[in-house]
Amino acid sequence: MRDDNGQQQQEQEAQQQMAYLGVYRKLMEARQQLAALPLKKSGVNSFAKYQYFELGDFLPSIQQIFYELGLCSAISFTADTATLTIIDTEGGGELVITSPMGSAALKGCHEVQNIGAVQTYQRRYLWVTAMEIVEHDALDASAAVGTDDAVNLIKAVRSSANMELLKSNYDAAIAMCGKQHHPRIIEAKDARKLQLTKGE
Numbered sequence: 001m002r003d004d005n006g007q008q009q010q011e012q013e014a015q016q017q018m019a020y021l022g023v024y025r026k027l028m029e030a031r032q033q034l035a036a037l038p039l040k041k042s043g044v045n046s047f048a049k050y051q052y053f054e055l056g057d058f059l060p061s062i063q064q065i066f067y068e069l070g071l072c073s074a075i076s077f078t079a080d081t082a083t084l085t086i087i088d089t090e091g092g093g094e095l096v097i098t099s100p101m102g103s104a105a106l107k108g109c110h111e112v113q114n115i116g117a118v119q120t121y122q123r124r125y126l127w128v129t130a131m132e133i134v135e136h137d138a139l140d141a142s143a144a145v146g147t148d149d150a151v152n153l154i155k156a157v158r159s160s161a162n163m164e165l166l167k168s169n170y171d172a173a174i175a176m177c178g179k180q181h182h183p184r185i186i187e188a189k190d191a192r193k194l195q196l197t198k199g200e
Contacts, residue, residue, distance in 0.1 A: 023093035026069045027086060031132050033065045034058065045172065053133060055124050062131060075123055077101065082122035084130055097130050150181045157188040166192055 039058055041051035066073060070090040076083050080101055087094045102118055127133070153173040160166035170189045174182060 022091035023071070023086060023088040023095055026071050026088055027095070027130070030062070030065045030069055030071065034061060034131055034133075037061055045168070053124075053128070055120065055127070058131070058133065059127065062127065075126065077119060077122070082119070082126060084123075084126040086130065097126055099126055099129070150177045153177060154181070154184055154188050157185060158192055160192055160196075163193070163196055166196065 039053065039061070041053050042057050043052040043054040044050075045052065063073075065071075066086075070088060072087045072089050074085045074087070076085070078101070082099045082101055084097045085094055086097075099122055101122065150173075153169070153176060156169045157166065157173055160169050166189065170185065173185045177185060
């Protein structure tokens with residue numbers, strides 16, 4: 001009886017291992033299929049002059065690929081963590097991808113709208129991670145920024161019309177400028193943030 005029980009346990013462990021490996025195999029197949037599609041970037045950062053993928057650019061294709069491969073996805077949020085769970089509906093295996101939650105303070109928006117904005121960004125980044133979607137344009141754009149451009153970027157931070165533009169201009173300046181310019185960028189951001197806060 002003990003031998004039978006031991007054999008059953010080994011078989012169950014083997015099945016669990018196969019299920020575990022199966023979902024990874026299917027995910028790799030999904031990545032291959034997605035990479036072969038002619039996806040187009042519809043998001044545009046006009047200030048930093050680069051394009052990026054929005055959810056609508058790739059999520060419908062992913063859902064179709066997942067359906068054909070027998071995969072299902074579920075996204076959930078807590079106060080601290082965003083989680084993407086990918087489930088093999090045929091083999092029963094699953095894998096989990098997590099990301100720390102960020103925050104947003106969009107001017108003129110209710111708290112629930114800020115929550116929605118954060119969740120949209122988190123969904124996008126979770127899928128970019130899960131599907132190994134490559135976005136290098138922002139990094140490429142930062143390579144050629146010289147001192148004159150850095151000065152203009154800092155001026156843009158100082159003159160941001162609202163908190164949303166301030167965040168966008170600050171992120172672009174940090175990404176595009178060398179580390180030697182970061183203290184001035186942070187100083188400009190903090191000063192403009194204080195001005196905008198007082199003006200509300």
